[in-house]
Amino acid sequence: xxxxxxxxxxxxxxxxxxxxxxxxxxxxxxxxxxxxxxxxxxxxxxxxxxxxxxxxxxxxxxxxxxxxxxxxxxxxxxxxxxxxxxxxxxxxxxxxxxxxxxxxxxxxxxxxxxxxxxxxxxxxxxxxxxxxxxxxxxxxxxxxxxxxxxxxxxxxxxxxxxxxxxxxxxxxxxxxxxxxxxxxxxxxxxxxxxxxxxxxxxxxxxxxxxxxxxxxxxxxxxxxxxxxxxxxxxxxxxxxxxxxxxxxxxxxxxxxxxxxxxxxxxxxxxxxxxxxxxxxxxxxxxxxxxxxxxxxxxxxxxxxxxxxxxxxxxxxxxxxxxxxxxxxxxxxxxxxxxxxxxxxxxxxxxxxxxxxxxxxxxxxxxxxxxxxxxxxxxxxxxxxxxxxxxxxxxxxxxxxxxxxxxxxxxxxxxxxxxxxxxxxxxxxxx
Amino acid sequence: xxxxxxxxxxxxxxxxxxxxxxxxxxxxxxxxxxxxxxxxxxxxxxxxxxxxxxxxxxxxxxxxxxxxxxxxxxxxxxxxxxxxxxxxxxxxxxxxxxxxxxxxxxxxxxxxxxxxxxxxxxxxxxxxxxxxxxxxxxxxxxxxxxxxxxxxxxxxxxxxxxxxxxxxxxxxxxxxxxxxxxxxxxxxxxxxxxxxxxxxxxxxxxxxxxxxxxxxxxxxxxxxxxxxxxxxxxxxxxxxxxxxxxxxxxxxxxxxxxxxxxxxxxxxxxxxxxxxxxxxxxxxxxxxxxxxxxxxxxxxxxxxxxxxxxxxxxxxxxxxxxxxxxxxxxxxxxxxxxxxxxxxxxxxxxxxxxxxxxxxxxxxxxxxxxxxxxxxxxxxxxxxxxxxxxxxxxxxxxxxxxxxxxxxxxxxxxxxxxxxxxxxxxxxxxxxxxxxxxxxxxxxxxxxxxxxxxxxxxxxxxxxxxxxxxx
Numbered sequence: 001x002x003x004x005x006x007x008x009x010x011x012x013x014x015x016x017x018x019x020x021x022x023x024x025x026x027x028x029x030x031x032x033x034x035x036x037x038x039x040x041x042x043x044x045x046x047x048x049x050x051x052x053x054x055x056x057x058x059x060x061x062x063x064x065x066x067x068x069x070x071x072x073x074x075x076x077x078x079x080x081x082x083x084x085x086x087x088x089x090x091x092x093x094x095x096x097x098x099x100x101x102x103x104x105x106x107x108x109x110x111x112x113x114x115x116x117x118x119x120x121x122x123x124x125x126x127x128x129x130x131x132x133x134x135x136x137x138x139x140x141x142x143x144x145x146x147x148x149x150x151x152x153x154x155x156x157x158x159x160x161x162x163x164x165x166x167x168x169x170x171x172x173x174x175x176x177x178x179x180x181x182x183x184x185x186x187x188x189x190x191x192x193x194x195x196x197x198x199x200x201x202x203x204x205x206x207x208x209x210x211x212x213x214x215x216x217x218x219x220x221x222x223x224x225x226x227x228x229x230x231x232x233x234x235x236x237x238x239x240x241x242x243x244x245x246x247x248x249x250x251x252x253x254x255x256x257x258x259x260x261x262x263x264x265x266x267x268x269x270x271x272x273x274x275x276x277x278x279x280x281x282x283x284x285x286x287x288x289x290x291x292x293x294x295x296x297x298x299x300x301x302x303x304x305x306x307x308x309x310x311x312x313x314x315x316x317x318x319x320x321x322x323x324x325x326x327x328x329x330x331x332x333x334x335x336x337x338x339x340x341x342x343x344x345x346x347x348x349x350x351x352x353x354x355x356x357x358x359x360x361x362x363x364x365x366x367x368x369x370x371x372x373x374x375x376x377x378x379x380x381x382x383x384x385x386x387x388x389x390x391x392x393x394x395x396x397x398x399x400x401x402x403x404x405x406x407x408x409x410x411x412x413x414x415x416x417x418x419x420x421x422x423x424x425x426x427x428x429x430x
Numbered sequence: 431x432x433x434x435x436x437x438x439x440x441x442x443x444x445x446x447x448x449x450x451x452x453x454x455x456x457x458x459x460x461x462x463x464x465x466x467x468x469x470x471x472x473x474x475x476x477x478x479x480x481x482x483x484x485x486x487x488x489x490x491x492x493x494x495x496x497x498x499x500x501x502x503x504x505x506x507x508x509x510x511x512x513x514x515x516x517x518x519x520x521x522x523x524x525x526x527x528x529x530x531x532x533x534x535x536x537x538x539x540x541x542x543x544x545x546x547x548x549x550x551x552x553x554x555x556x557x558x559x560x561x562x563x564x565x566x567x568x569x570x571x572x573x574x575x576x577x578x579x580x581x582x583x584x585x586x587x588x589x590x591x592x593x594x595x596x597x598x599x600x601x602x603x604x605x606x607x608x609x610x611x612x613x614x615x616x617x618x619x620x621x622x623x624x625x626x627x628x629x630x631x632x633x634x635x636x637x638x639x640x641x642x643x644x645x646x647x648x649x650x651x652x653x654x655x656x657x658x659x660x661x662x663x664x665x666x667x668x669x670x671x672x673x674x675x676x677x678x679x680x681x682x683x684x685x686x687x688x689x690x691x692x693x694x695x696x697x698x699x700x701x702x703x704x705x706x707x708x709x710x711x712x713x714x715x716x717x718x719x720x721x722x723x724x725x726x727x728x729x730x731x732x733x734x735x736x737x738x739x740x741x742x743x744x745x746x747x748x749x750x751x752x753x754x755x756x757x758x759x760x761x762x763x764x765x766x767x768x769x770x771x772x773x774x775x776x777x778x779x780x781x782x783x784x785x786x787x788x789x790x791x792x793x794x795x796x797x798x799x800x801x802x803x804x805x806x807x808x809x810x811x812x813x814x815x816x817x818x819x820x821x822x823x824x825x826x827x828x829x830x831x832x833x834x835x836x837x838x839x840x841x842x843x844x845x846x847x848x849x850x851x852x853x854x855x856x857x858x859x860x861x862x863x864x865x866x867x868x869x870x871x872x873x874x875x876x877x878x879x880x881x882x883x884x885x886x887x888x889x890x891x892x893x894x895x896x897x898x899x900x901x
Contacts, residue, residue: 047500321818336833339800347839349824354815354845362839364830 007033032124075147095132130170144182151190193222207239221250229255237263261295276309283312290323305341330360450670488603488613518560578623585621619649640669655690684712700728716742737766740774755788764793784820811841
């Protein structure tokens with residue numbers, strides 16, 4: 001008999017994180033804390049940790065003091081029309097207090113992520129701050145809504161981030177039946193970008209029947225960040241979900257992006273670009289989980305890597321026996337800009353019914369010398385030519401971003417990141 | 431136009447390959463695996479002491495290593511290592527002509543068509559029955575040129591220096607649990623040496639037959655192609671259908687020295703009670719070419735990932751692989767290309783068909799080391815699913831450490847195209863005929879690389895497996 005483990009966190013400590021939360025949420029916190037305590041830390045023997053050092057994420061050397069307000073969240077004011085129509089955009093703890101009936105049916109209800117089990121349990125036990133957005137049935141939000149998260153100082157000392165911050169932000173976005181939303185969430189570096197910080201964040205998206213969600217994530221954590229990124233989208237009948245992930249910041253990222261096509265006729269698009277320099281490491285696992293008929297999903301992830309940056313892109317298309325007439329595609333392209341850069345690519349298919357069309361493609365290669373030569377022959381310097389080629393490489397993804405303002409913002413951020421890489425000489429290593 | 435002939439799945443296997451002979455053995459080891467049993471094999475073979483040590487050390491690795499925690503863990507865990515005969519000696523001598531082979535065994539190979547094939551189009555033949563090679567021959571002209579084609583045990587006796595120098599260098603015993611097992615109890619297999627600048631124009635063939643129940647066959651093959659030489663080696667295998675499982679666990683090592691060319695073709699057609707867990711790997715030096723043509727039609731569970739280590743500049747590796755999984759079968763096959771030198775190139779083409787609840791998996795690796803500049807590699811995997819209860823998986827891995835490598839991978843999973851079927855049926859073909867034609871076309875990339883006689887045989891096997899797939 002296995003004895004029941006008791007959590008290393010006292011119940012009152014957990015409850016104090018969100019005193020405003022209903023009782024059942026506190027119960028779930030305790031259960032999650034027990035799960036966390038019972039599960040072993042992953043080691044490199046686990047398939048999902050073969051390409052990223054698990055020791056970077058097992059909290060060795062970090063002091064884990066559950067506390068509130070380690071995260072600052074903010075958002076652009078809700079346009080008047082949206083507010084009038086009943087759209088909610090606020091921080092998660094306020095939402096729990098003011099709209100428990102909207103939050104509780106969704107918070108931690110998107111299903112358990114298939115990877116990073118122990119880390120997900122830790123998140124559910126210790127989350128304290130986050131964002132909540134809810135769009136009522138039939139409401140079409142015309143302008144994109146934007147929000148951001150950044151590490152705060154701990155212990156209420158403003159601006160003084162401790163050197164060993166551990167944060168657990170949670171994002172919850174719900175688009176009800178027939179509603180439509182374009183959503184942008186940004187991760188900012190905070191007051192001390194180089195300070196070590198351990199991030200364990202979770203995002204849950206819900207798109208109900210016939211709803212549309214276009215979600216853009218702009219990741220600009222500071223260089224000291226070790227980021228654990230869990231994202232799960234639960235998609236209902238005839239939902240339309242598009243997701244852009246732009247990874248520019250952070251020191252090391254371990255991500256798990258899941259789209260669950262739980263009901264018939266869902267359309268999901270997952271697009272991602274990662275720009276790595278210096279010793280940045282991105283390890284992103286994606287799941288296109290087709291569980292119902294007539295689903296469509298398309299994934300395109302692109303990475304450009306200079307310095308000794310590394311990208312690991314593993315992706316699974318899974319089609320269960322019920323998911324007849326599935327059409328799924330997965331592509332991964334990597335541009336290696338420097339001899340020290342490294343890309344691993346593992347696109348996987350698990351197909352259990354025959355009424356399908358599933359394909360995937362991968363290409364990894366250098367910058368085309370002919371293109372550089374052509375641009376230089378037109379008078380451009382080599383760095384400028386290379387930069388144009390990188391921007392062109394990402395254009396395929398960026399061009400599909402729906403709102404022009406968002407597209408321009410992302411292109412601008414990409415450009416200034418490239419400026420900083422050029423200025424710091426981060427890509428000259430190796 | 432010839433009409434594809436429908437045959438029922440498994441039906442033909444039973445009469446053509448599924449038979450077994452009465453057991454008459456000179457020696458049959460007790461079931462189970464012990465150090466004493468391993469020593470016994472070595473003593474019986476009168477091996478040098480280093481080989482005995484090699485076997486015992488390998489046994490330690492085998493005992494220490496866990497079963498793989500991936501592929502088909504459930505099926506793997508059903509293997510009962512204590513219920514297997516690790517060594518069966520069917521006869522005392524290795525015949526140089528078919529007349530010298532014991533009558534029963536000769537009849538078996540007659541039924542399988544081996545002597546006929548030899549007369550028609552082979553340069554040399556080796557026939558292994560249970561643990562030992564029972565027949566061996568090579569054309570006189572090749573022998574005169576110094577081409578060596580022997581059973582592995584005979585190879586060890588006559589060329590100990592070459593065997594000692596190369597055996598276990600490409601696949602060390604500790605590589606995986608099954609290579610350790612093979613290294614401990616290996617018996618039979620082929621030893622091939624092709625001298626410098628010698629081209630063996632017509633294929634050498636080895637045929638492997640398991641006859642008794644709960645048998646373990648562990649052949650060991652080593653092929654050395656010296657500089658500028660070329661050789662094509664073909665292996666085929668069948669077994670009787672029994673209700674309990676047998677284990678086939680081979681280790682095949684290919685050494686392609688500079689400018690040489692090795693082509694290795696496998697038509698694996700074990701009965702559906704055989705676990706086929708083999709390790710096959712080649713090393714290709716400067717400008718050498720290694721091709722694996724790997725056809726997997728039979729067995730219960732196959733785990734096989736032929737690999738090429740591209741160790742010299744401009745070396746080239748190629749794997750063309752087809753797999754067919756019917757009821758109760760899992761074909762977990764793939765390829766590995768390791769680019770360790772500049773300007774090396776590789777191609778992997780994998781085609782698989784799943785039907786009647788069968789499962790095919792492609793599992794592969796393309797790795798490019800930092801010093802390997804100007805590497806090119808392309809991987810193409812296509813899978814056809816014939817019904818709603820079958821399954822197909824694709825697990826490719828690409829690890830790219832060199833900036834200028836050009837790596838491409840594509841995969842698709844689909845059912846037989848309705849437009850294709852409709853077109854063929856509008857030209858007067860029945861649905862069954864149309865399906866078989868499409869499937870044969872799907873396998874064409876593989877079939878066209880085979881010698882004609884084998885291509886015909888493969889088409890026939892595919893037709894056999896396809897029967898009853900429609901309606």
